[in-house]
Amino acid sequence: MNPISRPALAMLILALTFLLGPFIVIFVAGFSADETLAFPPTSYGLRWFGYLFGVEAFQRSFVTSLVVGAGSTLAALAFGVPVAYALSRYDFRGKDALRGLLTLPLVVPGIIVGLALLDLMVLVYALPVTLGLLIGHTTLLIPYTVRVVGSSLSNLRSDIDDAAITLGATRLQAFFKVVLPNIRGGVAAAAVLAFITSFNQVPVSLFLTGPGVSTLPIEMMAYMETSYDPSIAALSTLLVLFTIAVVAATEKLLGISKYV
Amino acid sequence: MSYLRLEKLDVAYGRAAAVHGLDLVVGAGELVSLLGPSGCGKTTTMRAIAGLLQPSGGRIVLDGQDITTLPAHRREMGLVFQSYALFPHLSAFENVAFGLRLRRLPAAELQPRVAAAIAAVGLAGFEQRLPAKLSGGQQQRVALARAIVLRPRLLLLDEPLSNLDAKLRVQMRAELRRIQRELGITMLYVTHDQDEALSLSDRIVIMREGRVEQDAAPEAVYHSPATAFVAGFMGYDNLFEWRDGALHAPDGAAGRWPLQLPGPAAHAAWRPEQVPVLAPGNGLAGRVLARSYLGERIEYLVETELGPVKGVGPDVAAGWREGDAVSIALDPARAALIG
Amino acid sequence: MRSRIPWWLLAPALALVGLLFVLPVAALLAGAFKIDGHLGLAHFTAFFDEPLHTQVYWRTLRIAGLATVVSALVCYPAAMAMVKVPARWRGLLTGLVILPLMVSPIARTYSWIVLLGRNGLANSLLVGSGVFDEPATLLFTEGAVFVGLLQLMMPLMLLSLVSALENLPPDVLAAAQTLGANRWQSFARVVLPLTQEGLIVGGTLVFTGCVTAFITPALLGGPKVLMLETLLYQKVNVASDMAAASVIAVLLLLTTIVVNQVLKRVSR
Numbered sequence: 001m002n003p004i005s006r007p008a009l010a011m012l013i014l015a016l017t018f019l020l021g022p023f024i025v026i027f028v029a030g031f032s033a034d035e036t037l038a039f040p041p042t043s044y045g046l047r048w049f050g051y052l053f054g055v056e057a058f059q060r061s062f063v064t065s066l067v068v069g070a071g072s073t074l075a076a077l078a079f080g081v082p083v084a085y086a087l088s089r090y091d092f093r094g095k096d097a098l099r100g101l102l103t104l105p106l107v108v109p110g111i112i113v114g115l116a117l118l119d120l121m122v123l124v125y126a127l128p129v130t131l132g133l134l135i136g137h138t139t140l141l142i143p144y145t146v147r148v149v150g151s152s153l154s155n156l157r158s159d160i161d162d163a164a165i166t167l168g169a170t171r172l173q174a175f176f177k178v179v180l181p182n183i184r185g186g187v188a189a190a191a192v193l194a195f196i197t198s199f200n201q202v203p204v205s206l207f208l209t210g211p212g213v214s215t216l217p218i219e220m221m222a223y224m225e226t227s228y229d230p231s232i233a234a235l236s237t238l239l240v241l242f243t244i245a246v247v248a249a250t251e252k253l254l255g256i257s258k259y260v
Numbered sequence: 261m262s263y264l265r266l267e268k269l270d271v272a273y274g275r276a277a278a279v280h281g282l283d284l285v286v287g288a289g290e291l292v293s294l295l296g297p298s299g300c301g302k303t304t305t306m307r308a309i310a311g312l313l314q315p316s317g318g319r320i321v322l323d324g325q326d327i328t329t330l331p332a333h334r335r336e337m338g339l340v341f342q343s344y345a346l347f348p349h350l351s352a353f354e355n356v357a358f359g360l361r362l363r364r365l366p367a368a369e370l371q372p373r374v375a376a377a378i379a380a381v382g383l384a385g386f387e388q389r390l391p392a393k394l395s396g397g398q399q400q401r402v403a404l405a406r407a408i409v410l411r412p413r414l415l416l417l418d419e420p421l422s423n424l425d426a427k428l429r430v431q432m433r434a435e436l437r438r439i440q441r442e443l444g445i446t447m448l449y450v451t452h453d454q455d456e457a458l459s460l461s462d463r464i465v466i467m468r469e470g471r472v473e474q475d476a477a478p479e480a481v482y483h484s485p486a487t488a489f490v491a492g493f494m495g496y497d498n499l500f501e502w503r504d505g506a507l508h509a510p511d512g513a514a515g516r517w518p519l520q521l522p523g524p525a526a527h528a529a530w531r532p533e534q535v536p537v538l539a540p541g542n543g544l545a546g547r548v549l550a551r552s553y554l555g556e557r558i559e560y561l562v563e564t565e566l567g568p569v570k571g572v573g574p575d576v577a578a579g580w581r582e583g584d585a586v587s588i589a590l591d592p593a594r595a596a597l598i599g
Numbered sequence: 600m601r602s603r604i605p606w607w608l609l610a611p612a613l614a615l616v617g618l619l620f621v622l623p624v625a626a627l628l629a630g631a632f633k634i635d636g637h638l639g640l641a642h643f644t645a646f647f648d649e650p651l652h653t654q655v656y657w658r659t660l661r662i663a664g665l666a667t668v669v670s671a672l673v674c675y676p677a678a679m680a681m682v683k684v685p686a687r688w689r690g691l692l693t694g695l696v697i698l699p700l701m702v703s704p705i706a707r708t709y710s711w712i713v714l715l716g717r718n719g720l721a722n723s724l725l726v727g728s729g730v731f732d733e734p735a736t737l738l739f740t741e742g743a744v745f746v747g748l749l750q751l752m753m754p755l756m757l758l759s760l761v762s763a764l765e766n767l768p769p770d771v772l773a774a775a776q777t778l779g780a781n782r783w784q785s786f787a788r789v790v791l792p793l794t795q796e797g798l799i800v801g802g803t804l805v806f807t808g809c810v811t812a813f814i815t816p817a818l819l820g821g822p823k824v825l826m827l828e829t830l831l832y833q834k835v836n837v838a839s840d841m842a843a844a845s846v847i848a849v850l851l852l853l854t855t856i857v858v859n860q861v862l863k864r865v866s867r
Binding site for chain 3: 012015018116196
């Protein structure tokens, strides 16, 4: 095998530094104990981490983000897994159109979705904001669940469902007893991907949140408009660690990397 | 007069040394095969000669020029890969023309040369086809044409026929030989198939774990294997140590069979065809373990004091059955004497 | 394989996406074409009459295009190096490249605020080494938005190219070498044509990602360097100009679709 050429290796290292350097910057800034944001920090400490736990807006919005994230992930799985199953086990006209339709939420810029839902749900029907967030996020996540679970299903031969049926199971029983256990990894991967996407989501949530109900990213951005202290750096550090923990844990437990 | 010379070549592959102190000489116009089991270093040697791998020691000399550190794209050698490595986005014509286009050959010269190479491999009419639309044998021929159109100083072929079915393989073997003779190209051929090596080569180099076991003409390798390994590889299924006037069972087992050999040897070997299986009392006693009907003859696996022995039955119609008591005739005159 | 449409499996998802996504979005987009009850393009002309708007649109396309080109130039050699990395390290390397994609864009963008702010790293170095007398304004410039978006989108290009390179037929590069091609010729005549689909996919992801970005332009560009989505936000929240907002929504969608289609044709 040809060894890696020097310029190519240099570019790879450059790219990696560019992509990962910022994380180091955030970590260092998060541990700053300065009054305002300065880099490099003149003093270090856990001061701003402590501060975070006292900001009510962050606490509240974190909980909202978790609730919306979990709720929309479950909903997206509940809606999306049957679709993935239908696409993999059934052959009907309009499959491509269906796939196209379900990919739309990925294509349409989130901010448009948020604005449209704002119009519909909040302004016209005066629905509670949290419900609006849930609906908006679920719609956004369905393409992910369909795609990831779908790829996992396609690796699972369809004759095992039939085998279960000849042994006396109904289609529903076959699904839960035979298919689901074998696509656990794919479902887990889809769930993690969906949850993280929802948690980090900003454009869709932008118009759907208001005073009182907000997601964590939105609160962060609002805070950044007025304050320039390193608390956001500390919060970002926590978010990065949170993400790494979630992904690493799922990878260790279920080996999801092959499904993404 | 050596055209290609490898001197004490060392090539590392991964963390292991794949080739150790290899010496090899190929004369102009010769077809030499590198034969051996997978992992013996034959492909590594070939890639080092092509410049795709860097040797960690030794020299490669081509036509008097030391090319050990010359980059691959300047060595002017042709390499036909086991996977053919045709460019999928180019037609057969463009694949063959690739090297000529790099050398900026004017169209007036390029067109007829490419056409001639394609015709030489018997693919006239297929010029515009993409590799995906060609059969395995056709792809292999395009790969060959692509290499020879450049009139390389040396043509290297890395198991080019191993992906073809048996019948096609035999056909292509003859084609390769014909083309090599016609063009007088010096060829180095890597294979793990002894029939291929025997039928194609002017000389065979048997390799094992990065070293040369024997380097000789096909007849010599076939009839006079130099080492026990070569004998085993070339089909001498019955291989025994010989000392103190007797054959000894392999792997230090206790059995022995007294036998005088025509000359000094450390091992004696017989092919199954040279070992008749007879009625009891006519030689080394044994019991039939298994029989295989091979069309022309029946091959028997016989358990003896010297371990399992493979022999053939004298009569196709009648024959021994599993469990029969038989005897094995080991004729010292027909033995291959090794060491 | 069954042939009847399994409505009961598809209905919930279809209902959600159809009623609560397609319809509202279509209604919003339609709003761009409705003036006083009938159809027309007056909103569009009014929008482009304002030079700021045209400037924002052009800026968005420009930055997106530049980010796409730069990421391609950097990621091609990086991807070629990455596919040659020994298997032991590949998994870790891939994980490191995917990780940024999973981290909140706010956190990723925030690092640039840390780096480019008045007291940030860049200014510390520039002022400390005497190049400038006082901190330069690096934030809220087009450069800041460009760099932020580039960093955000680059993993998409890198992963796309790595995937394409992995699908190269075996030995094709070695064959090119033995036929006399040097590094550059091997790349231009063999690697590039055979991986162009990966390049197109990566390019589409990066370009549309930049055009439809909100967080990075909002944090790094602010009200001074507006991009399409931050402009839209301003129209809704500050100016209450829903007509203009709808126009921008249509523009965003149109640009995304056009770029997708054009790049699809190019790859044929």
